[in-house]
Amino acid sequence: MARFLTETIGTLSDAGSLFVVAAGLTLVFGAMRVINLAHGTFYMYGAFAVTTFAGTASGLRFWVAVVVAALVVAALGAVVQLGVVRFVVGKEPLTQLVATFAVLYILADVALHLWGSGARSVSAPLGVSGTFTLAGAYLPVYDLVIIGTAVLVGLVLWLLLSHTSLGWMIRAAVDDPELLQSGGVNLRRLHLAVFATGALLAALAGAIVTPQISVAPGMDQSIIVSSLLVVVIGGLGSVVGTAFAALIIGIADTVGTLVDPTWASTFMYFAVILVLVVRPWGLFGAPER
Amino acid sequence: MARTTSSDAAVVAALGVPAPAAPGSFASRLGRAAVLVAFVALVVMLGLTLAPANALELQYAVSLTLFAVATNLILGFGGLVSFGQGVFYGVGAYTVALGWMHHSLSFTEAMVLAPFFGAAAAIPLGMLALRTRRLYFSLLTLTLSQLAYVIAENQTNLTGGTNGVFGAMVPSWLLDPHTSFLFTVAIVAVAIAILWKIVHSPFGLVLRAIRDNRERVEALGVNVYAHELVAFVISAFFCSLAGSLFVVYSQSSYPEILNWTASGVPVFMAVIGGMYSFFGPVVGAFVYEFASHYLIEYTQDWQLVIGVVLLAIVLLRPDGLAGSLGSLRAWLRRRRPPVDGAPAAAAAAPESGGGPS
Numbered sequence: 001m002a003r004f005l006t007e008t009i010g011t012l013s014d015a016g017s018l019f020v021v022a023a024g025l026t027l028v029f030g031a032m033r034v035i036n037l038a039h040g041t042f043y044m045y046g047a048f049a050v051t052t053f054a055g056t057a058s059g060l061r062f063w064v065a066v067v068v069a070a071l072v073v074a075a076l077g078a079v080v081q082l083g084v085v086r087f088v089v090g091k092e093p094l095t096q097l098v099a100t101f102a103v104l105y106i107l108a109d110v111a112l113h114l115w116g117s118g119a120r121s122v123s124a125p126l127g128v129s130g131t132f133t134l135a136g137a138y139l140p141v142y143d144l145v146i147i148g149t150a151v152l153v154g155l156v157l158w159l160l161l162s163h164t165s166l167g168w169m170i171r172a173a174v175d176d177p178e179l180l181q182s183g184g185v186n187l188r189r190l191h192l193a194v195f196a197t198g199a200l201l202a203a204l205a206g207a208i209v210t211p212q213i214s215v216a217p218g219m220d221q222s223i224i225v226s227s228l229l230v231v232v233i234g235g236l237g238s239v240v241g242t243a244f245a246a247l248i249i250g251i252a253d254t255v256g257t258l259v260d261p262t263w264a265s266t267f268m269y270f271a272v273i274l275v276l277v278v279r280p281w282g283l284f285g286a287p288e289r
Numbered sequence: 290m291a292r293t294t295s296s297d298a299a300v301v302a303a304l305g306v307p308a309p310a311a312p313g314s315f316a317s318r319l320g321r322a323a324v325l326v327a328f329v330a331l332v333v334m335l336g337l338t339l340a341p342a343n344a345l346e347l348q349y350a351v352s353l354t355l356f357a358v359a360t361n362l363i364l365g366f367g368g369l370v371s372f373g374q375g376v377f378y379g380v381g382a383y384t385v386a387l388g389w390m391h392h393s394l395s396f397t398e399a400m401v402l403a404p405f406f407g408a409a410a411a412i413p414l415g416m417l418a419l420r421t422r423r424l425y426f427s428l429l430t431l432t433l434s435q436l437a438y439v440i441a442e443n444q445t446n447l448t449g450g451t452n453g454v455f456g457a458m459v460p461s462w463l464l465d466p467h468t469s470f471l472f473t474v475a476i477v478a479v480a481i482a483i484l485w486k487i488v489h490s491p492f493g494l495v496l497r498a499i500r501d502n503r504e505r506v507e508a509l510g511v512n513v514y515a516h517e518l519v520a521f522v523i524s525a526f527f528c529s530l531a532g533s534l535f536v537v538y539s540q541s542s543y544p545e546i547l548n549w550t551a552s553g554v555p556v557f558m559a560v561i562g563g564m565y566s567f568f569g570p571v572v573g574a575f576v577y578e579f580a581s582h583y584l585i586e587y588t589q590d591w592q593l594v595i596g597v598v599l600l601a602i603v604l605l606r607p608d609g610l611a612g613s614l615g616s617l618r619a620w621l622r623r624r625r626p627p628v629d630g631a632p633a634a635a636a637a638a639p640e641s642g643g644g645p646s
Contacts (some may be wrong), residue, residue, distance in 0.1 A: 035424060087604050094370045094425040098560050101553060106598030112551045112589065221550060225435050230427050231360050269436035273417065276429055280421045 002137035007254055013143035015250030016150030017209045022225060022230035022242045023157055024201030030237030031194040033171040038080065038103035040224030041111075045073045046203025047215045048111060051110050051120040062161050064123040072199050074226075077199020081192050092183065108220060117217055124211035142211055142248040149208050153201065157239050170194060174237070178187055229268055233275045235285020244283060248275075297491035300498070302510050333474060341466040345538065348470040350578040351560065352534035355477045357570035358484055359527030360555035369518045370423075372552045373430030376437040377525040378416065379547030381532025382443065383448065386542035389458035390449070395614040397461050400533050407529025408522050431549045438548035453543025463537060473534050480527055481571075487523060488567055496520055501572060528555075535567035544624055545618030557595075561602055563609025572604030572610050 012053055023040045049069035054062045084103055088096045093112070123129065125144045131138040161167040169190055172180045181187050213219075234241025249268045256267030275283060332351065351371050356378060363369040384403040388394030394402065414433055421429050441448045448454070463469045474495045487493050499513050507513050536542055545551060554577070555570070562573025578594070584591035606613050 019556060035428075047455045076326070084600065084604075093427055094364075094556075094560070097370065097372070097427060098557065098599055101557075102599035102603070104588055105592040105599070109593035109596070225431070225549060228428055229432060232425065236424070262445075264459040265439045265443060266436060269432055272429075272432050273436075276425070277417065277433065280425060 001135055004141060005135055005137040007122070009137075009143050009147075011241075011254045013146045013212075013248045014253065015246040017149045017205045018230055018249060019228055019246035020208075021097050021202050022227040022246060023153060023239055024198035025227050025238060026203070026231045026234065026242045027157070027170075027200040028195055029231065031173050032085075032175065032191050034085060034089055034236070035093065035100070035236075036108060036198070037097060037100040038196075038220075039100075039198065039227060040079060040220040040222070041104050041107045042073050042199040042202035042224045043206035044217075045076060046070060046204075046206030047108070047210050047213070047219060048115045048120070049073060049203070050210045051115070051215050052205040053121050056216040059125055060193050061286060062122070069240065070204040071185055073195045073201035073203030073206075075136070075184040076190055078196045080199070082197035086188065086191060104220060104224075108217065110221075111133055114179050115217075117247070119214040119216040121143060121214050122210040129139075129211075129247075140212075144221075146212075147207055149204070155206070155244055161239065166193075175243060199201055201246075208258035212244060226268070229272050232282055233272055235282030238282070238284035241282060241284025293503055296392065296511075297356065297495045298640060300506070301491050303496045303509055320389075325539065326403060329474070329478060329559040334473065335468055337468040344466045344583055345472045346578075348466070348473045348537045349535075350575050351470075351473050351477050352531055352538060353578050354571040354574040355480050355534070355557075356528055356531035357555045357558035357562070357574040358481055358567070359524050359531060359572040361559040361564055362415050362484060362488065362524045362527075364455050364556060364559050365497050365569070366493060366565075367517060368519070369517060370427045370556070371418070371430040371521075371524075372549055372556065373418065373432075373434040374524065374555055375549070375552030376527045376531035377528035378413060378535070379437055379542075380407045380410050380525075380553070381443065381529030382535045382542040382546055383454075383532075384529070385533050385536040386458055387448065389456065390454050396458065396463075402511070403533035404526045404530040407532070407600075408526040411522045412518075413527030415518045415525070419517055419521065423620050432550065434547060434549045434552040438544050441547060443545040448544070453541055455541040457540070458535055471582050473537060476530065476534060482529055484523075485567060492516070492519070546599050557599055559609075561609055563611025563613075565608055566611035566615075568611050569611035576610070614632035621623075 008070070021039070021043050023035065023143075024042070028034060028036055028039070046069050050062075050065045050073055052069050053065035080103055084099055088099045128141045128145050131140050133139075161170065169180065169185055171186075171189055173187060177187055206223075228250065230245045231240055232245075233248055234245030248271055250268040252271040253264065256264035279285075332347070336347055337345060341426055342387070356374070360371065360374045363371055379401040384394075384406050385396065385399040388399035389396065390400075417431065418429050441453075442451055444450070459469070463472060488496075493509060495506065496516055499511070499516060503513060536547065555574075558573035558577045559570040560573065561576055563569030563572065580598070581591050581596060584594050588594070602609060608615075
């Protein structure tokens with residue numbers, strides 16, 4: 001039972017941070033039909049920014065650093081949108097993939113200049129560090145912070161998309177951008193807001209996981225693969241699908257580690273292949289027209 | 290295969306596709322052949338006179354041209370954006386390396402088998418990937434590439450794990466940089482010639498027709514899926530051959546050659562050089578490889594420079610350097626007084642006042 005609890009909480013925590021990153025990716029795709037390979041870059045920037053802003057002190061300053069990091073990276077996202085992404089909206093997938101990969105390359109080098117090539121770490125702030133005991137299992141308190149953040153992000157996104165005018169504009173932008181524009185909505189500004197929000201979510205995830213990981217170059221390339229797996233399983237553009245898919249990936253990873261560590265990291269790929277064989281457009285996605 | 294080809298010819302006739310650039314007049318064919326021979330001669334001469342280290346670098350670039358052209362068979366001519374060709378490149382490299390490590394294959398045997406292993410792997414992977422279209426196809430092939438990477442990295446007993454396989458797997462007669470350079474050039478030249486034949490065959494034309502208008506080709510009774518799968522397998526065959534040449538160059542094989550960024554490299558080469566031109570990816574491979582190799586000597590920021598180049602091309606010149614060359618030629622032709630018999634004469638006529646037609 002204790003073992004089960006430990007694994008469950010760990011899995012939920014991993015799935016939670018993955019959901020927050022992937023939600024940003026799927027939000028951008030849903031509203032703009034752009035797949036952003038530089039999305040993981042925002043995650044890495046969020047994490048590095050926290051190591052800069054939080055310093056060694058680990059109290060209130062950590063939380064301030066998380067918020068500041070997310071906002072700064074959202075601004076960076078706006079710059080990327082204005083400088084590159086708005087030119088590839090509506091273009092071929094190849095153009096979008098190459099252009100956003102170029103952004104990944106460029107920002108990876110910029111990150112090397114800003115933070116160097118070594119690994120950095122941040123300790124969990126007081127109050128949420130250490131472990132607590134439940135049914136004989138020692139569980140990291142910080143896992144609850146990540147799970148809480150993911151649930152909060154999920155709720156806010158759901159409310160935003162289904163209960164606000166911004167939400168219906170985003171959905172309308174996909175179905176009929178021209179009609180939306182003729183209705184007086186500034187599509188460019190809408191895209192800017194969505195893309196910056198996507199970057200913010202990635203950065204928030206990167207920032208919030210810093211106490212549990214070592215922050216180093218290369219994070220951008222590995223997290224984008226996991227988030228792509230998530231959005232492909234969930235169905236591109238579906239936030240609900242993303243939540244389910246993040247759980248599937250998290251469980252696949254945990255089960256893999258328990259069954260056979262040498263094959264563990266392949267389980268999530270097989271999960272993706274299995275889903276796509278059955279539903280090539282993902283669990284909650286729609287077939288491409 | 291014979292049946293497919295004959296029906297392809299019929300489809301080409303039905304589509305009314307203009308004849309490929311291949312035939313042309315005897316003079317233009319001779320001219321094109323002369324340019325090709327001169328280019329190969331130049332590369333060979335360079336390889337023989339360069340310092341060993343530079344010859345080795347040139348050899349690597351030459352082997353990458355095959356990787357790029359093979360990838361472009363499905364990318365530029367088939368319209369299939371695969372971020373997974375690194376899988377087959379890796380199969381080729383690991384066939385030679387593991388054949389040596391587990392003492393089961395000689396170098397020659399492994400070199401011969403490598404492309405067939407790649408093609409064999411491409412049959413199930415292609416059947417899987419081609420269930421999806423467009424963006425999902427790109428993302429699924431990217432996933433397959435990353436899966437192959439993870440397997441190569443974690444199955445330490447089989448593949449040597451993260452460090453890969455290093456050792457004297459290349460026979461001693463191939464160790465001299467100039468010999469291995471000539472060996473690579475010879476194999477790449479033959480392989481690219483075969484790919485050129487395929488692209489300009491009825492099969493290649495139908496492939497392009499599928500890229501441009503899938504529904505119409507389907508309506509003509511063509512089995513689109515079969516054509517795409519065959520193209521995928523042929524591409525994998527030559528990607529694996531390029532991968533086996535990587536071992537000749539580096540005498541090693543390691544997981545990084547098959548992850549998703551490695552799979553992206555031939556795509557970027559094709560985009561830089563121009564994916565709608567057969568030789569565009571060759572140019573792209575040279576540009577990409579020399580840029581990254583020489584930039585690394587001068588600056589830490591080679592990724593930044595290549596990123597900017599990629600951005601500039603994809604945003605400003607989507608048809609790559611080859612496309613730019615084409616528009617440059619058209620521009621020159623318009624400025625020059627029309628040469629007798631040149632097709633440009635007709636285009637130039639209206640501008641020069643328009644004589645009697």
